[in-house]
Amino acid sequence: MLDFLPQQIFQFDPLALFFLCVIFIVCLPSAIYSFGYLKGKYSSSKITLSWFLLVVFVLSMAAVVSVGNALIFLVAWEIMSLVSYFLVVFDTTHEKSIQAGMIYIIMTHIGTAFLVAAFLILYQQAHSFDFMAIKNACLVMPARTKDIVFLLLLAGFGTKAGIVPLHVWLPYAHPQAPSHISSIMSGVMIKTAIYGIIRFVIFLLGVNSSWWGILILILAVISCLAGIIYALMDRDIKRLLAYSSVENIGIILLGVGLAMLFISKRMPYLAVFSLIAGFYHLVNHAIFKGLLFLCAGSVYKATGTRDIEKLGGLIKKMPQTAVYFLLGAMAISALPPLNGFVSEWLTLQAFFLGAFNSTGGMKLFLGICAALLALTGGLAAACFVKGFGVSFLGLPRSHYAESAKEISLSMKLGMFFLSLLAVVFGLAASLIIKLLARVAGAAMNIDVSSMSFSLNNFTLSPQIGEGAYISAPLLGLWLIVLGAAGFAIYKLFGKRRRVYKTWDCGYYKLDARNEYTATAFSKPFRIAFSFFLLPYRKTQKIRESFYHVKSITYETYTTKVFKKYIYEPLLALVFRSAKSMRRLQPGSIHLYLGYIFVTLLLLVIFTR
Amino acid sequence: MEIIIIIAQLILFIVIAPLLSGLVSKLKNNIRMRKGQSIFQPYYNLIKLFSKEEVVSETASWIFKAAPFVVFSAMLTAATLIPVFIASPLHRMGDFLALIFIFALGRFFMALAALDTGSSFGGMGASREMFISSLVEPAFCLVVFSIFLQFGSTDISVFGAAHPVSVCSIVAAFALFMITLAETSRIPVDNQETHLELTMVHEAMALEYSGRSLALIELSAHIKQMILFFLIAQLVFPVNFCGFWILWYSARIMVIVIAVALVEVSVAKMRLFRVADFLGFAFVLAMIAVVCAVLGV
Numbered sequence: 018m019l020d021f022l023p024q025q026i027f028q029f030d031p032l033a034l035f036f037l038c039v040i041f042i043v044c045l046p047s048a049i050y051s052f053g054y055l056k057g058k059y060s061s062s063k064i065t066l067s068w069f070l071l072v073v074f075v076l077s078m079a080a081v082v083s084v085g086n087a088l089i090f091l092v093a094w095e096i097m098s099l100v101s102y103f104l105v106v107f108d109t110t111h112e113k114s115i116q117a118g119m120i121y122i123i124m125t126h127i128g129t130a131f132l133v134a135a136f137l138i139l140y141q142q143a144h145s146f147d148f149m150a151i152k153n154a155c156l157v158m159p160a161r162t163k164d165i166v167f168l169l170l171l172a173g174f175g176t177k178a179g180i181v182p183l184h185v186w187l188p189y190a191h192p193q194a195p196s197h198i199s200s201i202m203s204g205v206m207i208k209t210a211i212y213g214i215i216r217f218v219i220f221l222l223g224v225n226s227s228w229w230g231i232l233i234l235i236l237a238v239i240s241c242l243a244g245i246i247y248a249l250m251d252r253d254i255k256r257l258l259a260y261s262s263v264e265n266i267g268i269i270l271l272g273v274g275l276a277m278l279f280i281s282k283r284m285p286y287l288a289v290f291s292l293i294a295g296f297y298h299l300v301n302h303a304i305f306k307g308l309l310f311l312c313a314g315s316v317y318k319a320t321g322t323r324d325i326e327k328l329g330g331l332i333k334k335m336p337q338t339a340v341y342f343l344l345g346a347m348a349i350s351a352l353p354p355l356n357g358f359v360s361e362w363l364t365l366q367a368f369f370l371g372a373f374n375s376t377g378g379m380k381l382f383l384g385i386c387a388a389l390l391a392l393t394g395g396l397a398a399a400c401f402v403k404g405f406g407v408s409f410l411g412l413p414r415s416h417y418a419e420s421a422k423e424i425s426l427s428m429k430l431g432m433f434f435l436s437l438l439a440v441v442f443g444l445a446a447s448l449i450i451k452l453l454a455r456v457a458g459a460a461m462n463i464d465v466s467s468m469s470f471s472l473n474n475f476t477l478s479p480q481i482g483e484g485a486y487i488s489a490p491l492l493g494l495w496l497i498v499l500g501a502a503g504f505a506i507y508k509l510f511g512k513r514r515r516v517y518k519t520w521d522c523g524y525y526k527l528d529a530r531n532e533y534t535a536t537a538f539s540k541p542f543r544i545a546f547s548f549f550l551l552p553y554r555k556t557q558k559i560r561e562s563f564y565h566v567k568s569i570t571y572e573t574y575t576t577k578v579f580k581k582y583i584y585e586p587l588l589a590l591v592f593r594s595a596k597s598m599r600r601l602q603p604g605s606i607h608l609y610l611g612y613i614f615v616t617l618l619l620l621v622i623f624t625r
Numbered sequence: 626m627e628i629i630i631i632i633a634q635l636i637l638f639i640v641i642a643p644l645l646s647g648l649v650s651k652l653k654n655n656i657r658m659r660k661g662q663s664i665f666q667p668y669y670n671l672i673k674l675f676s677k678e679e680v681v682s683e684t685a686s687w688i689f690k691a692a693p694f695v696v697f698s699a700m701l702t703a704a705t706l707i708p709v710f711i712a713s714p715l716h717r718m719g720d721f722l723a724l725i726f727i728f729a730l731g732r733f734f735m736a737l738a739a740l741d742t743g744s745s746f747g748g749m750g751a752s753r754e755m756f757i758s759s760l761v762e763p764a765f766c767l768v769v770f771s772i773f774l775q776f777g778s779t780d781i782s783v784f785g786a787a788h789p790v791s792v793c794s795i796v797a798a799f800a801l802f803m804i805t806l807a808e809t810s811r812i813p814v815d816n817q818e819t820h821l822e823l824t825m826v827h828e829a830m831a832l833e834y835s836g837r838s839l840a841l842i843e844l845s846a847h848i849k850q851m852i853l854f855f856l857i858a859q860l861v862f863p864v865n866f867c868g869f870w871i872l873w874y875s876a877r878i879m880v881i882v883i884a885v886a887l888v889e890v891s892v893a894k895m896r897l898f899r900v901a902d903f904l905g906f907a908f909v910l911a912m913i914a915v916v917c918a919v920l921g922v
Contacts, residue, residue: 343688358726373774411748485720486719533748
């Protein structure tokens with residue numbers, strides 16, 4: 018009778034353990050960081066509240082990835098969503114927080130609605146919510162039902178992951194939370210959606226048609242490009258990072274989508290390799306995005322602003338934070354020998370190898386996806402040159418930046434830990450890939466004991482036999498040796514050096530107003546991608562006479578196409594239909610009695 | 626033994642690379658019926674720069690000071706991956722794809738250094754450089770992809786051995802040629818010869834550098850150019866790497882040098898936003914190379 022009650026509550030398989038590791042890798046430093054971050058910013062009762070919420074949040078995420086029952090999964094999922102809502106609106110004094118929280122809670126519940134629908138279909142098939150029972154039922158499920166469940170799951174988890182066009186809540190909610198929470202939300206929470214896709218679609222449902230993988234690849238490529246282009250345009254440092262999360266989720270999903278494609282094509286080696294690439298980028302993104310959000314929080318705490326146009330020159334005021342931010346920016350731009358480089362290389366290799374083993378049109382498709390990933394990489398580098406360069410280098414652009422001071426020890430500790438991991442995960446790639454191979458194998462029920470993805474403990478090599486290698490430790494060592502050689506050459510030729518003003522074209526005084534701004538930096542991209550960004554500007558001139566303009570205000574905007582062409586019409590439709598529904602409820606008691614009478618009549622007729 | 630060959634290769638790159646720039650410049654002038662500077666002018670420039678006093682902006686931080694070394698070491702690391710004397714010097718370190726990322730490392734620091742001095746020229750240069758490079762990367766990736774489809778590996782040593790020239794590699798070489806023009810800041814993308822603030826890209830980034838630092842940056846630019854010339858040459862005129870094929874080496878590099886010089890004198894510099902079209906064309910060419918590879922021609 019009570020067959021929906023769970024047989025097993027927890028299930029600690031390699032997949033769950035991997036995600037638990039990712040959660041704690043980011044949550045621990047963020048928690049340490051929050052000691053310094055919360056102090057002096059909030060009252061003591063609020064700090065207590067934030068600790069309580071943080072603990073519940075972390076535990077609920079841990080529960081999401083380790084339960085073995087769909088019903089309990091859903092409960093944990095809801096707790097996670099609700100607690101994170103309270104954390105988004107933690108700064109209740111800000112008007113923006115409330116608005117962001119509103120968008121977040123609506124979007125996240127739309128997502129959950131899809132999940133509930135998917136789980137009900139699964140329950141109907143399996144007569145149980147236990148993962149094992151569902152897995153067995155999925156073996157005999159008709160293909161049509163599977164397709165529907167897949168699409169529902171994709172919409173549900175896609176909302177949480179921030180896949181374009183379901184990403185709209187992410188750039189509102191993530192920046193608005195306190196920074197250590199932003200780092201957990203962007204670093205870990207959106208990864209639970211990836212966990213959901215892997216657990217439910219790959220592990221339970223089982224991939225049997227190749228269009229699932231292709232659909233995910235297409236969505237992922239769109240997410241990558243849209244995310245990074247928006248990030249490039251943004252001047253709010255935390256929102257920039259939030260958009261970049263959309264991009265990175267895209268890169269992770271490229272690995273996952275490829276894995277699904279190869280499962281359906283019965284290529285186990287490539288499937289495992291692609292999923293490893295996805296997992297590797299997942300943990301890397303958790304590390305460097307966590308780090309970057311903590312750094313952005315330090316900047317926010319030290320200066321009181323998140324607008325990078327008001328920052329500048331922080332490398333002199335906050336030298337340590339600058340180093341951590343630089344490491345994070347290098348890692349996310351996939352520069353060798355840091356961790357982002359390894360995972361992007363793996364993803365590109367997965368595309369190449371996959372194309373090599375496919376035929377005709379699929380080769381072209383995978384090639385184009387790889388090229389667009391490379392474009393994303395180039396744009397990400399530009400975005401983080403902007404993010405780091407404009408806010409940390411040059412001259413301070415406002416008194417906010419001028420009065421900045423280095424932040425407290427506990428905050429530095431949190432950032433130090435994560436930046437250390439960013440280096441370690443780059444250098445120790447061969448060891449980590451062995452662990453990830455086991456996780457990927459367990460997720461897809463593929464025996465990985467005979468597969469090897471590395472030559473030795475220092476060199477990766479995805480192709481068996483003759484093939485491509487990279488060795489991040491060797492690269493790092495060689496870069497340092499040759500850099501030292503360059504330094505030696507430099508030192509060899511004299512020591513004369515003079516410190517003088519920056520060249521000012523003979524103009525009398527160069528100040529921060531002459532510096533290139535973030536908006537100017539992104540201008541070429543705004544023009545090149547104008548078909549997508551639809552930029553427009555407002556210029557207002559106040560004139561004393563025809564010849565003398567007293568002041569000019571110039572504002573430039575980009576159109577958020579998804580918001581304008583999908584969400585606003587949708588919202589308008591909802592409001593319109595709500596308005597027409599209101600006619601049913603005019604306030605007349607007689608009419609209501611009439612409704613009851615009609616209902617009764619209908620019931621009598623239909624339930625005879 | 627191997628390490629000696631690698632060091633010899635690096636020294637070769639450092640010594641020969643400026644000569645290629647000198648040759649291009651001399652050729653360009655001769656085509657324009659001018660006498661032109663000596664082909665050794667880049668060496669004189671480097672010697673002059675190395676012996677001069679260096680001026681550092683007071684706004685600059687350690688990024689500005691460290692960038693020349695990062696750029697230099699990135700370019701030399703890339704040069705290590707290229708097969709010259711032996712087929713696979715340190716090929717365990719990185720492959721063709723890693724080359725793209727290593728170039729990105731140098732560029733990233735160069736752009737940061739440009740922003741570091743607070744000069745608006747630097748910002749302009751950094752913005753444009755990142756714009757151009759982000760459009761170069763997909764085309765470059767597709768070129769690598771077409772080569773991968775042909776040879777079944779992204780290892781540069783596989784590509785380094787003698788191989789039959791196919792339609793695919795010729796088309797890929799054309800795409801790579803266009804990429805090279807953009808990456809080495811040549812007309813129609815950029816112009817090495819002017820310091821006109823409206824057009825300069827690479828020069829704008831290096832504007833605040835002087836003395837030894839500038840020498841290192843210029844040397845790195847020469848090395849990068851030599852790497853790219855080499856890759857094109859290897860695509861269209863492949864040789865096997867056993868021994869010193871000095872003459873054949875020089876001859877095939879000379880062909881690229883002449884081609885670059887011819888393009889530079891016969892094409893006008895493009896507006897920055899038309900560069901997107903130029904690189905879009907490179908992308909399409911690379912795509913055609915991939916199609917050729919899929920068709921097996």
